[in-house]
Amino acid sequence: MIKNKPELILFDKPSSLDSITQLNNMGFFKNQYSNYLNEYPNSNLIFFDFTKFKKINDQFSHDIGNLCLASFGKILKTVFPDSLLTRQHGDEFLILTNNSTEKIAQKFDECKKLIAKDNDTKLIPLVYGFNAGVVPAEENIRESISKAEIMMYEAKNKSVTYLDFDETIYDEVIKDKGFLKKTSQAIESDRLPLASRTIYQANRIPTEIIDVYTRDIENNKLFTDQRLRLLKESGNLRKLDYLNLRKIILSSAIPCGRKIIINVYAHSLLNIVEPFPRFLATLVSVMNNNPEDFIICVNVSDFNDNYSELVEQLNLIGRYGFEVALSGFELNENNPFLYIWPQVNLKYMKISPSLWKIAKENKKYYSLLNYNVQAFLENDMLPIFMKIETEEELAFIKNISDKVLFEGNLTDKEKHISFNRN
Incomplete structure (x- = not known):
């Protein structure tokens, strides 16, 4: 039938x-x-x-x-x-x-x-x-x-x-979801490792500054462009930035006589889930360390939101005694740095390899970079050139100024670092 x-x-x-x-x-x-x-x-x-x-x-x-x-x-x-x-x-x-x-x-x-x-x-x-x-x-x-x-x-x-x-796109998305799930769990359980490098003077003498940044759970680079977008959209970037600020500022393991750079993203400071002023005030009220031992470096790349509110948060950081630095500086008129600089007491400015490498090959960009570096120095702001790997690259930045700072494999290998709570 x-x-x-x-x-x-x-x-x-x-x-x-x-x-x-x-x-x-x-x-x-x-x-x-x-x-x-x-x-x-x-x-x-x-x-x-x-x-x-x-x-x-x-x-x-x-x-x-x-x-x-x-x-x-x-x-x-x-x-x-x-x-x-x-x-x-x-x-x-x-x-x-x-x-x-x-x-x-x-x-x-x-x-x-x-x-x-x-x-x-x-x-x-x-x-x-x-x-x-x-x-x-x-x-x-x-x-x-x-x-x-x-x-x-x-x-x-x-x-x-x-x-x-498209199977390729689909596989990438599934991979991204896997990364996001693992990273989210690692943030919640505080299992993402931290790495550090010492900042050097142009004459290769080490400074007291240690730059600290986050690695993924396999101890590889965490912030690719795609991963950064995922972390922002999911809210995990703010959680990670707050976690690192809390963990490092309240740590009992700050090396004596050293300054620690804590890297955060500008978007995290404008968070409305846990307002940054309240978060920072709570940290300061219970911290035993000296705020002057910390440099809070705020990445303004890809930031096009409320500049005036960001300036308020940066000045708040300074009023609590922390030093303020920026990264994400670019040589274009739309960069938020141009708005922020005159209104905030900045101590350091990170210069990314994508920026200085262009200037190394292009006379126009070299002139712009050189002009800005001299302006930074005149205003008591120290440029930090990132990822200097060779003697030739070191000679290039010294040609701009022997007063600049740098970090990279040329002088210092990446080291694991941990911060214990009091």
Whole structure:
């Protein structure tokens, strides 16, 4: 006896549809998922998400946000009539469709035209956008949704409408998630190792300054560009910066006669979860060490937020007796350093290898760097050239000034360092 295939139903009864979009609920979508794949084995799964939906709600209202959701639900039913559609939750939508990826791309253009039409006819007061991830639908619905969601977020990060499944991108994202999970756990349990280097004068005489920075759990470089973005977005960067400040400032293991550079990111000082002024005041109230033994170095690269508030936090650090340094200096007019410098008593400025190496090869940048270094020195701010590896590189920075400081493998290998609490 031949067993009949389960009946494929594209839409649930009206009373069970999502009240805003009139699309299926997630339970119905899951129930019909296998039936659709049985009917159309080579289907694709699409994961949609509005572009900046929160901004729509905040600027216009939740009612307007709901109007946009209703508009999109109507449009999806029009453009994908033979597909299985659902509003997963919020501004997230799923479509299981037998359309090819080429046809799907055309349908995305149709969606955009219909969104514009809804705006032209005053059904909605704005033209909203969307991002999407498109993947081959697999029997495992959870895995398919996960892959489509990852591709959607990658499309959002790249500011493109959609991305088809790319195994390389997917593997990288999974790797990033693994890194983030391990690092988050290591931060919570305070297991990330610290490394240090001594800062040297240009004549190779060691100073009393020790630069301290964090390594990953394998004792490798932690802050690649991609990892830094992940740590910022997840909130782990602020947690790590606060952890290091607390651990080092309250340590009973500060070497006598040494100054410790504690590196933090500017974004952490503007944290609203645990406000920095309150955090720092609490530290100072219980610390036994002298604040003058610490240099708090704030990285302002990629910082384009509230400069005036950052200046307040930097001056607060100085008022508590800590010395203040900056890193992330660049030779362009948009660098926040140009705004900060006149308003903060800075003691040190780190010069990154990406900056001084360009100046080493380019006369124009050399002139700019030389001019700025002389200005720093005239204002009692000591430049620290980072990652000096060869005698030639040392000669280059000494040619700018023999008063500058440096660190790198030329004079000092990286050392493990630990800070015990009192």
